[in-house]
Amino acid sequence: MRDLELDIISPETIHSGRATDAYFERTDATLAHADRTPQVVAEVTADQFPTGEFELLAGVKDAAALLADHAVDVDAIPPGRCFDGGPVMRISGPYRDFARLETALLGLLSHASGIATAARRVREAAPDSPVLSFGARHVHPSIAAVVERSALVAGLDGFSHVAAGDQIDRAASGTMPHALLLCFGRGEQEAAWQAFDAAVGDDTQRIALCDTFSDEVDESLRAADALGDALDGVRLDTTGSRRGDFRHIIREVRWELDAAGHEDVDVFVSGGLGVHDLRELRDVADGFGVGSAISNANPVDFALDIVAIDGEAVSKRGKLSGVKSVYRTAAGGHHVGHRDSEPPADGEPLLEPLIRDGDVVDEFDLSLSGATKRAARDASLVGFGGTDRV
Structure with missing residues (x-):
């Protein structure tokens, strides 16, 4: 009898950083060889600016499980909230501590959020x-x-x-x-x-x-x-x-x-x-x-981009430099701005502390029931599903 196994990457492999793209391994090796460990701020975004097309965030619990026990601080939008441009997650810390995790992190957020967004459209339809x-x-x-x-x-x-x-x-x-x-x-x-x-x-x-x-x-x-x-x-x-x-x-x-x-x-x-x-x-x-x-929903096309290194704003071409904040306005609007700029007068900050120095923050609500309640409330506020999509 042939000895066959399922093509499943184990949780242990994902946590180890092996579930990554090859160039992150080579980046890590190069930085180690050059004795460089820059302190960075990186942001996970889909669209840089609001487009008027809201999506629903999911996968945050698994992202927290992936990033916990690494020497990083993480802020995130709680699962079940709608987003439209700007960061849904911000990671601060030594780049080499999380560089190999980028591929898995984006997959966890992208796939779950795409499914949740499609399911919310179904929910709004009936x-x-x-x-x-x-x-x-x-x-x-x-x-x-x-x-x-x-x-x-x-x-x-x-x-x-x-x-x-x-x-x-x-x-x-x-x-x-x-x-x-x-x-x-x-x-x-x-x-x-x-x-x-x-x-x-x-x-x-x-x-x-x-x-x-x-x-x-x-x-x-x-x-x-x-x-x-x-x-x-x-x-x-x-x-x-x-x-x-x-x-x-x-x-x-x-x-x-x-x-x-x-x-x-x-x-x-x-x-x-x-x-x-x-x-x-x-x-x-x-x-x-x-x-x-x-x-079968399309995953949300998240990317992770470094926006500051050793305290200095930076970005690759086509992306927005500097650390950003996102807000929900009382009328259901989505606002993206520099973290140090004046927020909207009625703006509610969406990013909350998720991880501090590797420890998951107790006050951050990762519960399924909490996410479901937020989705219903936020979708109503922003007018999610106002257009019929197949």
Whole structure:
């Protein structure tokens, strides 16, 4: 038998600084050879100036875990806040103490923030509907917890990945796939639904998948008859090639369930849904499962740039020199300015102390629940999701 391993870089390797680009190793070696250890201030930014396009910050907890125990001070915007230009994180200290960590740091922030931003757009598209994250199957399993945590930061109501739930201390949600119905066979849908009802615990909702062998109306009515009052809802996951007018299908299922006296049976939908779909269906569906529109989000294009060396402002061409601060105004604006300049009269500083001399600051809120609350509050303040995006 061949001895194969998963292509997963271990946490120990990431912490060691080995999960880096080769030129950072060579930079470190060169500075050591030249006996140079400059004191720098470096900032993590996406856009230098505000653009009017807000994004949602996530990944800060993992960034703190990476940078802790290094001889640096770090200030960061708390997770769950919206940002639009300027730094989301500032690192001060001996450059060689964190140079090798740049690649991993940017990956932690970029990927999580991209997913959280996409999930917040989904949340804004159906603000009053239950929405679950179903997209972990589209990413490498080593980052499933990143996907699900970022989705919860954005305000989604749940997720499907079991191990991710173990990692972030939240229970996964979900009922049945088409595979279960297929294993029982054509004409045996009732047996599958009833077996599921008998097998799972009372804490699991009875949501019957109703589009495997026959049309959605037929299977929904059969599921309602088979499970009776135990049935909480039906899920329609109709493949795109068979979907046609999905809105009409949902309305037809709802009509026939009501006509048969099953008004309490909810109708949930999933299957390749995006922001536009949720806007179009939120008045006829009772809830959604959204996958690739969240998990396949483009990472935020963060960069880390040195902006001061040994107390002197500096930058490469095209970047802004000097240490900066960012503020949220009472009207929801985003302001970027020199750290020593006068802040906006009503400006709230967004950067907070995260690490001091290698120790994570106790007062910095890295909790998932705190991030979720901040995301809801900040998104409302800045008008996040005001434009429809697919």
